[in-house]
Amino acid sequence: MRIDLHCHSTASDGTDTPAELVRNAAAAGLDVVALTDHDTTRGYGEAIAALPEGLTLVTGAELSCRIDGVSMHMLAYLFDPEEPALLAERELVRDDRVPRAQAMVARLRELGVDVSWEQVARIAGDGSVGRPHVAAALVEAGVVGTVGDAFTERWLADGGRAHVAKHETDPFEAIRLVKAAGGVTVFAHPGASKRGLTVPDSAIAELAAAGLDGIEVDHMDHDDDTRARLRGLARELGLLVTGSSDYHGSRKTCVLGEYTTDPEVYGEITRRAWGAFPVPGAGGA
Numbered sequence: 001m002r003i004d005l006h007c008h009s010t011a012s013d014g015t016d017t018p019a020e021l022v023r024n025a026a027a028a029g030l031d032v033v034a035l036t037d038h039d040t041t042r043g044y045g046e047a048i049a050a051l052p053e054g055l056t057l058v059t060g061a062e063l064s065c066r067i068d069g070v071s072m073h074m075l076a077y078l079f080d081p082e083e084p085a086l087l088a089e090r091e092l093v094r095d096d097r098v099p100r101a102q103a104m105v106a107r108l109r110e111l112g113v114d115v116s117w118e119q120v121a122r123i124a125g126d127g128s129v130g131r132p133h134v135a136a137a138l139v140e141a142g143v144v145g146t147v148g149d150a151f152t153e154r155w156l157a158d159g160g161r162a163h164v165a166k167h168e169t170d171p172f173e174a175i176r177l178v179k180a181a182g183g184v185t186v187f188a189h190p191g192a193s194k195r196g197l198t199v200p201d202s203a204i205a206e207l208a209a210a211g212l213d214g215i216e217v218d219h220m221d222h223d224d225d226t227r228a229r230l231r232g233l234a235r236e237l238g239l240l241v242t243g244s245s246d247y248h249g250s251r252k253t254c255v256l257g258e259y260t261t262d263p264e265v266y267g268e269i270t271r272r273a274w275g276a277f278p279v280p281g282a283g284g285a
């Protein structure tokens with residue numbers, strides 16, 4: 001089985017619609033794909049309706065969190081999307097995205113960059129607006145060559161000249177909320193130092209003690225040494241190890257199925273979850 005547990009659609013900051021994502025996942029030879037848009041479950045219905053036969057969909061989300069001043073992302077799988085407390089927290093994070101993006105545009109304009117809120121809103125479309133959309137505007141303006149090039153201290157990285165903080169969930173609270181909604185939690189790309197500050201191993205140990213299920217080890221932003229260190233940490237803490245593409249369509253260079261999750265780990269995730277269940281494809285439109 002080929003299992004990719006971290007993918008984005010136009011419901012947040014990907015360039016594939018949810019329907020395109022599942023069709024492309026099937027074409028890439030995947031057996032299981034997870035839809036994990038940022039702080040939203042809006043893409044579920046379209047993805048399920050279009051799900052090709054032979055492909056299984058894992059519903060999820062990537063939750064924006066912060067611990068000790070460091071931003072981190074928490075992948076949540078197979079939770080009940082209508083559970084009130086977790087739904088309210090996701091809405092709180094999403095509602096802060098528009099004023100935050102507008103403030104980043106204002107800072108860029110103060111820095112002499114010719115971008116506009118209208119431009120960023122057009123790029124985001126119906127998705128949950130975020131830094132990648134602002135980064136895409138910088139690419140359009142010719143300021144940087146790629147979206148990734150915008151995530152530096154010069155521009156949009158944490159602490160960067162145009163960075164603006166947003167509401168982010170305490171990760172211990174995120175674990176509690178996801179568990180209460182029947183889901184499973186995996187710390188996304190914990191060693192992605194090129195994105196900015198990373199969470200220390202001591203904090204990951206505290207999260208594990210609080211119920212964190214796993215860490216995403218095989219990821220494009222982790223080099224071989226980082227993967228080896230994280231695998232050792234996972235063994236020490238009894239955490240599941242996942243691998244994923246973090247696919248965003250044409251917005252990033254990663255491709256579907258570039259990194260995958262072991263079928264035994266996937267099976268354990270589905271055994272632990274009770275808020276929702278994987279959806280088998282029935283040959284969608």
